Amino acid sequence: MTADRIGVGMLGYAFMGKAHSRALLALRHLDVPLRPELVSISGRDARAVEEARARWGWAEATTDWREQVADERIGLFVNGGPNAVHAEPTIAAARAGKHVLCEKPLGMSAAESHEMWQAAERAGVRHLCGFNYRFVPAVRLARELLEAGELGEVVHFRARYLQSWGWDADASLWRFDPAQAGTGALGDLGTHVVGLARYLVGEIVSVSARVRTIVPDRAVDDHVVATIEFENGLLGTVEASRLARGRINSNAFEVNGSKGSLAFDVERLNELEVADTKSFRRVLVTEPEHPFMRHWWPPGHILGWGDTFTHQLAHLLEAIAGEHDVAPHGATFEDGYRCDEVVEAMLRSAESGRSEAVASR
Ligand SMILES: NC(=O)c1ccc[n+]([C@@H]2O[C@H](COP(=O)([O-])OP(=O)(O)OC[C@H]3O[C@@H](n4cnc5c(N)ncnc54)[C@H](O)[C@@H]3O)[C@@H](O)[C@H]2O)c1
Incomplete structure (x- = not known):
């Protein structure tokens, strides 16, 4: 991450993958304090994730989110995977110092969500749960x-x-x-x-x-x-x-x-x-x-409905840049x-x- 850019890694390339990718692309041209760079997108199916990479202009595709968590170029990790894939990658990303956006419902249980909240707080990163409405x-x-x-x-x-x-x-x-x-x-x-x-x-x-x-x-x-x-x-x-x-x-x-x-x-x-x-x-x-x-x-x-994702990500980028809190x-x-x-x-x-x-x- 440099002063006016932030590298983004995203997990999931289907419905939410599309909504967040489209929002990130729009934000490259709108008035926000950090310009998102689409570093990598991950998912389980190598062919499908490569197709999504090419469609949305992500620089790289991977079938292992751990590579994204270890990637120094990534400052924001967006988790658009199914609910059972929320906690582990998001906690790992936060512990690696990445700001995190995770889709709702946050965890598979209140206990798991609590663990995610505490991990993000302890890591001192910005965290946002995808209540886009x-x-x-x-x-x-x-x-x-x-x-x-x-x-x-x-x-x-x-x-x-x-x-x-x-x-x-x-x-x-x-x-x-x-x-x-x-x-x-x-x-x-x-x-x-x-x-x-x-x-x-x-x-x-x-x-x-x-x-x-x-x-x-x-x-x-x-x-x-x-x-x-x-x-x-x-x-x-x-x-x-x-x-x-x-x-x-x-x-x-x-x-x-x-x-x-x-x-x-x-x-x-x-x-x-x-x-x-x-x-x-x-x-x-x-x-x-x-x-x-x-x-x-x-x-x-x-x-339109997709614009709510643009507003939500703009809000998070402003929070990361120190303009206001997420809450x-x-x-x-x-x-x-x-x-x-x-x-x-x-x-x-x-x-x-x-x-x-x-x-x-
Ligand atoms: N905010 C909203 O309005 C909204 C709307 C729809 C869904 N959601 C939430 O977004 C999340 C994803 O839902 P969706 O509709 O995009 O689902 P989807 O089925 O369209 O996409 C799921 C994605 O996760 C990937 N995936 C599945 N298992 C994985 C694994 N083990 N490791 C890595 N990647 C894996 C799939 O390949 C796919 O790309 C859910 O938590 C859902 O509740 C939020």
Whole structure:
């Protein structure tokens, strides 16, 4: 790493490999304090990883992430592998002094996530867990409005993350294998909404949840419904499913306060619905003063889902350059860990049939 450059190594070349590679390429041309150099990409299949290297302009391809961890040219390690491949390479990279970005859910368990958080802290590196929805302009605006007290006293939070691909999916996907994924819809989608609940409202102290596997022979959950209680006593609801026909990628929340309400759905990514004492109106979040718009286009020239990865990586590069911390707007490994404690409390609650406190170690 030199003053104005940072070498990046990435694990994974499929869905998240594409999202992060595309974001890194864009950041080579945007206004960020460190210019990312795409040093190497890793994955298990030599031919496929070479194809990804050539497509996205990575300098080198490797089938062994250990080479990336040992590579002095790499200052930032991005882990876009399946959940079971998060902890070992990320901890090794942090111990080797590399800043780390790891996809969500952070670990396979709260204990593993805690270990990752502690390892990154001990190594003194910047760490970010890939809760990219914090980097949707409308979501950041929602947080700013809440912080400014625009909603008055917040009384309700409800969120749901619904997809539909789970009905017809290939049963051999790693996402359906508990050894590679941990949980199903809960860890995959539920963590995103738990992450947003914590970002927008605050810490969750107890949960009451039901978790169901609906598709025959499936080894992970398809559906979770939970009530959550925040530390300030406020109640919320959370639902996640991969079996909601018609909902393709609907990550949506609503917050109600004494003076107004906010509502968002990622399927309408550029819009925040805002209500005062009357009904909702639509705010198109593309004005120059809106979050992240300094990187982009004139008002009304809307952004896409992939741009959230650009904003997230820009935020991390700024943190590495010392401009600000990763928290509170970026999710740190602590946030990844605390989400996993909420997930485990939901699993305990589904088992016991009772409300369960969220643990903290
Ligand atoms: N932030 C988001 O919105 C978002 C969206 C999708 C997925 N994710 C997360 O990103 C991670 C990856 O998901 P995905 O959808 O990209 O999965 P994917 O199946 O599309 O890609 C997984 C990648 O990991 C590689 N891989 C698998 N096993 C490996 C191993 N043992 N060693 C090295 N590489 C290995 C595969 O070759 C592939 O390149 C998951 O943790 C998932 O939860 C986050």
